[in-house]
Amino acid sequence: MTSDVTIYRNAHVFTGEARTAPVESLAVRGGLVLAAGSLEAVRLAAGEGSEEIDLGGALVTPGVTEGHVHMLMLGEALGKVQLRDAETVAEVQERLAAARAANPDAQRITGTSWRFDIFPEGERPTREMLDAVVPDIPVLLDANDLHSSWVNTAALDAMGITRETPDPVGGEIVRDEHGDATGFLLETAAMQYAWGYLEQVTTDADRDRFLDTACDAYLATGVTGATEMSFGEADLETYRRRLDRDGRLPFPVDANWLLTATGDLDADLAQVAEVARHRDELAARYGDRWLRITGVKFILDGVIDACTAAMRAPYANGAMPGPIWEREFALPVAVAADAVGLQLALHAIGDEASTIALDMVQECIRVNGPRADRRPRVEHLESVADDTIARMAALGVTASMQPVHCDPAVLDNWQAVLGDERARTGFPWHKFREAGVTLALGTDAPTAPHEAPDNLFIALTARSVLDRSRDPYEPQRVFAPADALEAMTLGTAYATKRDHEAGRIATGYRAHIVAWSANAFSDAPEALLGTGASFTLVDGETAFRAR
Known part of the structure; x- marks a missing residue:
């Protein structure tokens, strides 16, 4: 007698929550996780005739949901x-x-x-x-x-x-x-x-190739879901061609449509209405299993390296640029987006920009009322004030951050242009954890390397992937392995509102699963460098296997 169940045993299975102890095995059936726990319990759930695969003690986790990418x-x-x-x-x-x-x-x-x-x-x-x-x-x-x-x-x-x-x-x-x-x-x-x-x-054939290349690269590094952060017309048509051809994507993608600050409120509001129309048409045609337009992206400021991020105090050179979205436009456009159920994804690198971001969230709550499914998110938060972190905790705002952005090898100019104590207080992951703010860790590829193990290495060590001779940047910020992996899996699934189906290895969840070639719990962090997935499952099917 044979079974359609596959048991993966002799593994270190991190199920997605840092506070939950790892287990030794899991079973998959019909694209879903059937059970996870002791081998005895999993075998009982699977029944007779199940195929068993010995993983030799490998680390197994939920597939990584890339928290911020431009595919x-x-x-x-x-x-x-x-x-x-x-x-x-x-x-x-x-x-x-x-x-x-x-x-x-x-x-x-x-x-x-x-x-x-x-x-x-x-x-x-x-x-x-x-x-x-x-x-x-x-x-x-x-x-x-x-x-x-x-x-x-x-x-x-x-x-x-x-x-x-x-x-x-x-x-x-x-x-x-x-x-x-x-x-x-x-x-x-x-x-x-x-x-x-x-x-x-760029031709349509070029764009199709770009999407294929990005998906293949991510599957090899354990990613089984992605959060698009600069979605637009050309992206939508590219994804639609893939869905029309295959009826699916290599993994689920949640897209945030990039809004452009025009300086004309009517034009800005018209963008929101157009995004909502695209969202509804996409869902009516394809459903939401593989591709959803979940929200809108506001780029509130620039970047610290170019002295274009909006800061509360001047840069070392005296510059003090304003935001890209002024409050008089940002607040009403955010309220309009929120009113039609579009999630807010708010790029804010400087401490003044993140203040504006939370003003936008608070205005949505004031005008549209409290709502449990709002889940606003602020992207990057490189230089952020303590009072902003406290407000994020109070308002239920997710901190979407990217460890690879503070690789010490790329921070020399970043620190120099700030020139004061702000150069030493950036990327305060520990303060977000202490405040109880939900963290979602991604890479922001291609602004930084896309490989999940390298991103995890920096989260665990505050050291450089690019130049190993560098001292760590403010190492008191680092994550424990379980906390970092939760932020790369369940945290990012929560941020995309897919935590009901992804981000956990638990009964009934989609079997998006990764077995790693290095173990973040038992190996030295250096063992992560240059590695990837041993295999990646999407809905229980092998999407990547290392040679």
Whole structure:
């Protein structure tokens, strides 16, 4: 007699909650977890004839739900010139020259993840630096934080940027003393011009390939769900093509539609109405098993590295930029989104931006009333005040944070531009834990590496993946393994409102499960580096297996 049940035994099974002791086995049937516990209890639940797989003591967890990602951009970025570990402008130039020589028929060169600290003090990116090695075709390079672009003269020409081109709301085309663009585009200028140009020259086949690449990369690193954070028309059509072709995605995706600050309240409110229409049409056509538009993303400020994050006190250079979304627009648009059931995902890196974020949440509660399923979330929270953390706990706001953003190897410029005690108090994970704020840990790929074990390593150690010689950044913040894994699985499932079906290994939950090649509980943290999943299950079926 045979059974349709598979038992996985001799494992260290973390079931999703830090306070729950690990168990030794689990059983899967029909795409769902049948049971988890002692081998004897699991065998009783499974009945006779079950297949049994011995995992040799491996760590097994719920599949990781990536808490913050830009999927198509990740798939695209994996094929770009990689610049995160470039230490100087000359090294960037060498890699671009090599890319040009390797592909003489290229129509453009794209790169990703250059860091601000490659420039000598007081210098900024210029088009001439890129023209020196690639003058004939457009070069467009995304910064490590994806909040600015560095381009050459050919790219400025291709984008149609002239002296008369206006700065968009919330962005800047950096110019020289003559009024000419220098090749450095900040915030919404990068999004509107650099990203807009690339979107025009990207084909549907390209986008389909980007999505495939991102999904495959994530499955290999134990991810069985993702939270999209810059969803738009092109993304929607790409996902719809995949759903029409396969009837499913490689794993569930929850999308937050990116709103653009226009400076016109009626136009901003119209965006919300359009997102709600897309959400309802998507759900009517495909259901919500694989793809949902769950909310809207507000980018309230920029980033600390470029001195564009909104802070309560000035940067070391005296700069004190305002937010991208002013309160007079942010609050009513948030209320409108909340009124139609759209979750708020609020990018806030500076301490003033996170204050605005909570003002938005509080205004939604005041106008629309309390609601248990609201689950607002604030993204990044790199420099955050203690009073904001207390407010988040009181209002039930999730802290969506990314350990890979504070790899010590990428913090030199971040600390220098702050220049005071704020340089030592960033990313305060421990304060959120102490306050009882729900934490959801992700990577924000491709602004940072997407691999879950590397992200976990930084959460456990506050040390660098990129440069092992670095001292840890404020190591009192670190997580215990169980707390970090809960924040990467159940915490992120809670944040996406899928905690009823994902984030736990428990009876009736979808069998999104990962067996790891390193054990965060028993191995030294260094053992995590460069590893991934031994196998990844989505609905009980093998979606990835290491060779």
